[in-house]
Amino acid sequence: MSSLHLDSFLPYRLSIASNRVSGVVAITYQAMFGLRIPEWRLVAVLAEGEGATQQALGAATRMDKVTVSRAAIALAERGLVDRLPNPGDQRSHILSLSAAGRALYEQVAPKAIEMEARLFEGFDAAERRQLRAMLERLEAAAAALETERG
Known part of the structure; x- marks a missing residue:
């Protein structure tokens, strides 16, 4: 019988690496821009497209719907995203970056690229x-x- 050694178990090592990298990123984004990681992910995905439903954002970011919803609400409250009715489904909204959201993205994106380079x-x-x-x-x-x- 094989025994599992957690420190050499690749899924565990990937999780640890991911948590460490996300932690460094989270501290930076929170301190500099007042963004949590889920909020930044939504901003980044929205900056790359024309707008999306929360369901589409969840699929794109692999975040659960509660996390997406909380991030979307926080961004809307800060005026960083606009929530428009979805003509294809009256139960949902289309989220898109507001002018303030786009300006924030233009500030954060270079820092993200710089952090990636440092890592x-x-x-x-x-x-x-x-x-x-x-x-x-x-x-x-x-x-x-x-x-x-x-």
Whole structure:
């Protein structure tokens, strides 16, 4: 029988790495911009598109609907997103960045890129490409397992 050693169990190591990176990012975004990670994720996704429903935002960010809802409410209260009725579904809204939200994104995005560069200072370009490719394969494998489980 194999025994599990948590420190060498890759899903655990990925979770620890993710938590550490997210923690550093969270502290920075909170201190500089008053944003929590879920709020920043919504701002970033909305900046890349024309607007989206909370359901679509949840799918894009892999966050649960309660987290998306709370983040959307916080952003709307700060005037960073506009909530417009969804003509295709009267029970939902289309969220889009307001002018203030877009201005905030323009301030945060360069800091995000700078933070990414600092995190990967010890990696050369080939290692970064390899890590990205491996993460994509890992995400695809996890998606396949999700599909198997229904």
